[in-house]
Amino acid sequence: MKGNEAIGEGAVRAGCRYFFGYPITPQSELTHYLAKRLPEVGGLYMQAESEVASINMVYGASGAGARVMTSSSGPGISLMQEGISYLAGAELPAVVVNMMRGGPGLGNIAPSQADYFQATKGGGHGDYRMIVLAPNSVQEIYDIVKKAFDLADRYRNPVMVMADGIMAQMMEPVEVDDGIETVIPEKPWAATGVGNRGRKNIINSCYVVPEEMEALNIKLKQKYAEILQKEQLCESYLLEGAEIAIVSFGTASRICRAVVEKARSLGMPVGLIRPVTLWPFPGDFIGRAADSVKCFLSVEMNMGQMVEDIRLSVNGKAPVYHYGRLGGMIPSAKDILEEVKRLFAGGAAV
C-alpha cells in the first residue's frame, strides 16, 4: 500500500464517510483513492472549488455529526487556517492531512518539514491548539489515521496528520485491522435539526461578550492541558547509554535511524527520539532524557523549527543543535553522520 492510500483506507476503517478537498501535489493520490473508495461504503468524496471551501464543508459536515476529513499540502493548508481556527473555536472534530512540500510561497512539491511551526504553533488566528501527528511508516500512517479520528472526537478538536511526498509515495506492506469494530461516539452537541431533542443546538465560535469569550478560552485551555498531559507520544531507539540523542520525526527520522545504527557500529553512543505527536510535543520524555545525554541534535527538513520545542523541553540542561536540509532537499545519512562525528570530536558536544 502507498502512504496516500493508507491514509484513505485508514480513514474508511475509522468510519470516515465524507471527504472534501481540492487537488494539490503531493496529496492528489489520496483523493483519487477516496473518490473510488468512499462511494463503495456509502460515503461521499467531493471536490470543492478551493481549499477555503473544503475546510468549511468539513466544518458543516462535522457540525452535522459526521466523521470527516480533508487533505492538502502547504499552500492549501495555509488557505485552510481560518477554517481550522473556526473548528477549534466551535470545538468540532475533524482530521486534516498535510503532505508537506518545500516553501515558502508556491515553493515546490519536494518533501519538506517546513510546516512544523504552522501546525504546532497555531497557524490560524486566536488562542487555540491542534493535535498534530507525524507518522514515519506506511503502517503507522494507516494506524494513526484511526487514532486521529478518535482523538478528534474525544477532545472535539481538529487533528492534523503531517507527512510529506516521500511518505505519500512510499509503498510498504500494511497489516489491516479487519474485524476491529469502529465505535463512533454519540454527538449530542451536533446540529442535526431540533427533532425530538426539544432544545436547539448551535455550532458557534462567536462570543461578543468578552466574559463569555474568556470562559470558552478557559475551557479550551483546560482541554489542551489534559491533552498535553495524556497524549504525548514518542518512540525511542537505542537511547540506552546514548551521549547524543538525535531528535527527528517523519521522513527525517527514518534516515536518522540508519544514522544511529551506523554511529553505534563505529563506537559512538547515539540514540534516537522520534516524536509521534508534534503537539502535544513529547517534552516530558525529552526533558527526562536530558538528564542522561550530553547533547541533542535535532534533524529536520527545515531551517530549525522543532529544535525550539526541544530547547524548551531540555530547559538548559544540555545543548541542543540543529541540522537540516531545506527547500525540499532530504538530508543524507552520510551528512547527518558527519554532523554527529563533529559533535563527538568535541567541538559542540561539551
Added chain:
Amino acid sequence: MKKVFTRPKSLKDVSFHYCPGCTHGVAHRLIAEVIDELGIRDMTIGVAPVGCSVFVMDYFDVDMFQGSHGRAPAVATGIKRVLPDRVVFTYQGDGDLAAIGTGEVVHAAARGEKITVIFINNAIYAMTGGQMAPTTIMGQVTKTTPGGRDKDINGFPVKICEMLTPLDGSAYIARAAVHSPRAIISAKKAIRKAFEVQMRGLGFSLVEILSACPTNWGLSPLEAVRWLEENMVPYYPLGEYKTPVGVI
C-alpha cells in the same frame, strides 16, 4: 376575535439587536413564518453569516451554525451532504455573499446543492460601519466612496440573481424587496417557494432581498425604504429569474 398576525414560533421571543428601521427583522420573520407554515422547524438547520445578522443563530429557534465570512454555502453543503433529508438554509449579507464569498455561492449553485440561500442586499457593509459593498449602486455615497461609487475607481455592482440564473444547478432564483407591505408579501412567497424547491430536491435556490440600512445610509427609516424603492429597485429588478418546470 382571532389573532390574524402574531409572532412565528420559529423565532425566539427576544428583542432584535438591530437598529431602528433595519429590515433584517422583516426577513427573519418571513423565513420563520415559512418554516412554521411548512411544519419543518424540527428538521431545519440554518447557517448564519458574518455581519450584523450573525445573531440569527440566536434568533431562529432551529439548529444553527455560525459560519466564517462568506463560506455559509460551503458549510451548508457539508451539512446537507451529511443530512440530505433536512432543510438547510443560509442567511447572508451582500459583503458576505457577493464579495468574500462569491466563489462559494457560485459553486454551490453550480453543483445544484439542495440548499436555500437568503441573500440580504442592502448595498453597504453595515456591521463594519458603512463601507462600499459589491452591491453598492453607482453614485451611492458610502464611507469608502465619499464622492459616490465611481466606475473608474470602484467598477460596477455585482448582480447576483442575474449571475446565478444561467447556471444549470440553480433551480429557483428570485429577487424581492421589503420596502412596502406589498413587496414583503411577495418576498415571503418567494422564500416559501425556495424552501419548497429544496424540499422537492430540485436544486439550488436563492432569494435576494433588497433591504434597508437606515443607519449606514444616513437616512431615517421612512426615507430609507423610499430610497430603496426609488434607487435600488430600478437597478436590481424584482421578480423570479428562474423557476423549475412544474413549480408555480
Added chain:
Amino acid sequence: MARVTFREERCKGCRLCTAVCPKGIIFMSGRINDMGYHPAAVDEQEKCTGCTLCAIMCPDMVIEVEREEKEL
C-alpha cells in the same frame, strides 16, 4: 371589528408602521420606553380594520392584530 396591539417595550420608534396604515390611526406616543424610544400607538382603535399592513411592515414584531372572522 378588529384590534391592534403594540408591544411597546419592543418598539424602536422607526415609524414604518405609521406610513402604511390606510386609516392613518398610528402615531408615535409621547411616552418613552425602556430602550429610550417613543413607541408607536393607536388612539382610534375602532377605526382599525385589521388589515395587518402595519404588522407586516414592522421589523421588530411589535404589533399583533386580531380580527372578527366573518361567519360563513
